[in-house]
Amino acid sequence: TRQAFLKQPSMLQYSLETLRSKLDFLRSELCMSQGVACRVLHAAPAIFGISLAENLRPKVATLMIRCRFPVEEVGLIAAAVPSILVLSSKRKIEPCLSYLSVALKLPDEISLGSIIKAAPRTLIQSINSSLEPKLQMLDEALERERTQGREASSSRTGDLRVSDMFVKNPALLATTNAILAKRIEASMKSPDSTLAEAMGPSPKGRRPKFTIDNDKVVAIAEGGEGKANKGRIRGDREFMSESMAAAMSSLMSSGPSYSDLVSMSPAGTGLTPLAITAFISGQVFPPDTPEKPRGLDRMGGMAIQIAQKLSARQLKAAAESSTSAVIPETDEPGSNYESGLILLKYPHLRASRHRCELCACEIALKIILLFLRESASSYDLSKFDVRIEICTDSNYVMKMVKDKDLMRRLGDCSGLIENFDYQGPGPKSHANLDILFPLSQYYVDITTGRPRPITVAAIANGKGNNENSDDVCIGGSVGISFKHISDVCSGKVAEQTTYQMFKYARQAAMW
Secondary structure, three states, rough: OOHHHHHHHHHHHHHHHHHHHHHHHHHHHHOHHHHHHHHHHOOHHHHHHHHHHHHHHHHHHHHHHOOOHHHHHHHHHHHHOHHHHHOOOOHHHHHHHHHHHOOOOOOOOHHHHHHHHHHHHHOOOOOHHHHHHHHHHHHHHHHHHOOOHHHHHHHHHHOOOHHHHHOOHHHHHOOOOHHHHHHHHHHHOOOOOOOHHOOOOOOOOEEEEEEEOOOEEEEOHHHHHHHHHHHOOOOOOOHHHHHHHHHHHHHHOOOOHHOOOOOOOOOOOOOEEEEEEEEEEEEOOOOOEEEEEOOOEEEEEEEEEOOOOOOOHHHHHHHHOOOOOOOOOOOOOOEHHHHHEEEEEOOOOOOOHHHHHHHHHHHHHHHHHHHHHHOOOOOOOEEEEEEEEEEEEEEEHHHHHHOOHHHHHOOOOOOOOOOOOEEEEEEEOOOOHHHHHHHHHHHHHHHHHOOOOOOOHHOOOOOOOOOOOHHHHOEEEEEEEEEEEHHOHHHHHHHHHHHHHHHHHHHHHHH
């Protein structure tokens, strides 16, 4: 961290939100793991001062379009050469790609992408002082070889072009002019090999430090760490038995889980702790591109993972009564109430990640509220200290829910009005009050016990508020806390939990 600040002292002037937004960009949009993203920012701290909308996203889109890269491949080359993200798209990246296409006579974008993927450092080379001289050196050497009368060499060289050598071994583009000159000179002195053979790929050189594992850019560490990661980061639901389960076992250690509620009859006057923890995530598809403005033709998806073992029947009833956007269990991917997983489509307009994350918090609270009210019709919850935790990796959500006074004022409103006196973080236009308002209502409902429909059946039957609402107790004490996943889990568990929730939400967006 100290070295990063020494490299880029202007970081001291940036807000925490600005710093976190760049980390979120690398993790969510370039599909980097937490560790890889931190390495990139440490190597190129100037990224913190670059605009997402006007620089980074268009730059990524340029590489995706010109080289036919999926977003994970862009993340891979950015991890290998972080300074690529700092380069100017119009003055450096696009001219370099255009020059390579013409000079190497590449037939299509895929061939160009193969060159950049094999030697990403080519993008940071100067055309005039590096790339062009290399082509001239090899062209002159090849002509000299043909005129030296080396019959064996000539027969093996044939009509080989200089461009063919660079296509066969793209690493030549990224080497220094001095090293390439030495290799050419050594080849000309050797009677046993042609220039083309001497310029071929060598088993020596840089080994890849990163790879793509299940749509995620991860590090290939020495000592077997890369192998350890492989197989642990995966997209199936068995992931719950490993990383999330490790986090959830510690979350539930303070008291009984809801699965014990059926057979539990707490005695005494003290309240028994009861935890309900929900991991949430929201994503959009497809990602931003310069051709498609934010919010146009985009779909949103959300994922809610309840940590504790709840009744699948009651959880399903609460989820399906809370919104019509639930993805059925029968679909693939779909919700899985036995494991506490609820997948949903984003039900509002203007899909963005911030809005999807905020909406996931709202629906998670609504589902938990309905679940508690349904359970209260069968069990006495007055002797329980109910602790509800909503865990997210969204810094935007954490910023919005931090102001409890704002949430209470919004929750006490009878309706969302245009002249609401907003005094929260950031401008009012970025607060997404159409989602923050119902979220605040459920926050107030749960923490104050304000009368609402008491059961899922009452809502389904259209009864609305009724005279028995005041008699329903969802807990002797009820509290809600919003936490960042990194504050709940640690190390690899936090990283893998964040990635798995991200993948669930993206699958929901693509459904």
